[in-house]
Amino acid sequence: MADARKTVMQHPQVRDYWIAVDCGFPQVGEVFEECVYEALTSFSQAEMDAYIEAARFLGKMGRGPEPILAFLEEWPSIAGTVGTAALPAVMTAVRALQKSPNSAAIAPLLQTLAAVARRLQSQDQLQAYLDIALDLMARTTGSIHGRHATFASPGLPGLFRQAPRLLDLLPLAGLKNWVDYGIRNYGRHPERQAEYFDLGTADSRAVLQRERRGTLFADVERKLDLTLRALWGDSDQLVPYSTAFHELRQPVPYYDKLGLRVPDVYEDRAGVSGLDRYRAVLAHMAGHRRWSEAQVADNWSPFQRMAVEFFEDARIDTLLMREYPGLARILLALHPQPLEGACDSETTSCLRHRLAMLSRAFLDPDHGYADTVLQEFVRRFHGLLAAGPASTAAVASLALAYVAKTRRQSDQYAKVHFADTVIDYRDDNRQLWKFIEEGDEEEAFDEPRKLEPGEELQGLPPRHYAEWDHRSQTFRPDWVSLYEALHPAGDAAAIDRLLQKHAALAKRLKRLLDLVKPQDKVRIRYQEDGTDLDLDIALRSLIDFRSGSTPDPRINMSHRTDGRDITVLLLLDLSESLKEKAAGSAQTILELSQEAVSLLAWAIERLGDPFAIAGFRSNTRHEVRYQHIKGFAERWDDSVKARLAAIEPGWSTRMGAALRHAGHYLAHRQADKKILLLLTDGEPADIDVDDPDYLRADARKAVDELAAKGVTTFCLSLDPKADDYVRDIFGSRWRVLDRIEQLPQTLPQLYLQLTR
């Protein structure tokens, strides 16, 4: 390879710089002149010298041509956004990398630095970004036996490569958290760490989602639900779609039979908060659902359909603002204001632009557009809506008239004017159309959705719970997907037979229950006002009075009720091991559990405490099933018994998510004492977890969280070897039952003891 130093530059000034850089890479020689010309347009002499000096350093590091190439090409534009004063900081970072085993990361750092600088916009921010990167370097650069730094940080190149995309989605504080999470969880695992920082793992994306800037759907879901209900009297499932990983085509809100689809995050825009943007989307879709009728699309051209959509959307918005005038502020702020004449109709298709202007003019009385056709149609539009909500068909014919009147040859051109024509709070209007014939170019949205065999139609969407990772002491966000459903029903008579078998036990229990039953009335004496005259005190007061001393006026007595206020949720572990025969008994653990639960349910029903039963099992973190057997409001009747009879064990025991979900129901109950009674026959385990301590630690964490919410968790374990771990999980609130065949007696008695 020829030494590029010998290349002779044309321009004398460039030649001097080239000699100063003293670089032998031919690739650099090819672009050097161009880079210098670009730099010369904006840099002062001193800045220019610093630029050349830094390039010289990068070229002589012995790390190949990439660093100097990236620097020469990118620095002028970086300096344009954050200023040349940022150079020392960048060079300090480069030197730090150079001195550590991480010099391979210098090229990625410099290659993405321009894109990063564009997103950060200031020197301070850039400094903070570099600090985060250097912090990552310091904490993940490995050493063997603590002697010497030898291994490069596996995650650092990935971080630099992904930095532009990360900073698109995250504020710097979020980036810091994302990096911290990666270090804590994968600090000692080079391959996983590299994957994490290259956005290759599921939790990398999940943490990213959690830290995103803007208003996250997950944080405001309930507010949105309430808004839809309160303002629009409408309710449906709200389903978020992801916006993080679509770069070419951003999805648009829409609704279909399965619910209203909205983006998973909204940033503030045009002075409208993310929450209000969500509300605008919901309002618009609710308006369509209330006022729009599907139109037959077959006979209309794509242009005509586009016009009808704009007109219909404007009609919906007008009606929304009529209903709630205050919405105008939000809608008008979000609606683009296309400039009249921004589109050149000689070269470009302007229909979108015309329609966007018209749409603005329909909504905004101060639109200020001079076009006479536009003004005529604004008049006709408002005339149409003056008397009432009009109809989709009526505005559609107005839209067709508009298209006919303003048609231009250039509308057919391939180059379309898009600027300022996208109205982002509107949905994609797929529900506005019906197709009589299946066209070959149309996407058929109305086709019945085919269900894969085995896919369940009913049931709620999954609820995500975090899981505690004891090794890194962090929560893995949205780690477990929990599906809840009503337990299928079986034969209620089976449970009645079980209860009959225990008739003698039931009789004994009944006596016990009568003792615990709230003794309702307690007498309170010494009351000034009360139900009854307390004769003893009254006489004493009278004697006092007659004998001249001050009488005690508290001569009445009254009663107060002494009730119990306890809510209980019994959570059953329905894992595979329930099928096993209990030691020393002919029955399976399942049958014994069913007997015990029936007796307990019967007993609690007699006591009158609000009481629910649910079961859970898991099949990896992607599928935790939580099944309702009895709700708080349900009576202990045949439908509940039928569900209890139909219990079918299977899969594993992922306890944490089930505890959290059960706790969330209990936490919403009004009661002095809330008890979560867990009946299990083994320790937490699942087939996707090798480390037995992991799920234990998570269960322990879940129990702590519940305690903080005022829910007492008590575990009755049927595993004779449980002593090893129940104490870790449940503290002092547990009991191990050695003789499982006694479960039917023990469970109700245990409950009575607990609640005495």
Add this chain to the structure above:
Amino acid sequence: MTDKQQYLVREEPFYQPQANEVALYEAAYAARLPVMVKGPTGCGKSRFVEYMAWKLGKPLITVACNEDMTASDLVGRYLLDAGGTRWLDGPLTTAARIGAICYLDEIVEARQDTTVVIHPLTDHRRTLPIDKKGELIEAHPDFQLVISYNPGYQSLMKDLKQSTKQRFTAFDFDYPPAELETAIIARETGLAEGTAARLVKIGGAARNLKGHGLDEGTSTRLLVYAAKLIRQGVDARDACRMAMARPITDDADIRATLEHAIDAAFV
């Protein structure tokens, strides 16, 4: 003898009939049938009873029930006196003696053992036995018993016994339809109809949330409060927040939704 005059309703209360309830009440009174008025809080139950008492020209004795109230709070009790003990009539006894309309407001708040004392007054006997005193009071011919309760807050503990329910004729009240409610607020407070309609709109939004985190929607009474605040010169949004959002919930999400409704309702 108790002064009957003090219980008379002197000025005509404003009451806007929603249907033929006034005529029905007059018929029930003519037959001296006990009356039960059901409906959510602040929808005009008490106003209606007050209005009827004024229209019939009868004294009205109102008792607000609570769970510490005992039978003796209704019937009467012995008090200590210079000469020993002295009997003091309770409001129910007073009403039965002077021939007033006795109005037990929110009767379910009282405990069930308390409510049974009204039983003998509400059937053909029309008597009130005072066992502590050994006296049997024959109710005055003008006496009538009216109770109100709110079936809305669904505590299983707080429901009337069947034996109590089946002694009454009943009116079912609800918040009036939007136009009527607008007219009521405008008439009651002198607020312009347009603004009153906005208040009703926000109230409707809150009522949609009943059962989804709100136990009760915004009552007509709160709408009237908001209107009064606006008449005092308070900014409409502030008035709505003060009278219609903050009082009814402590739930941050619901309050945010109501505030959004308030912002959306006013330009």
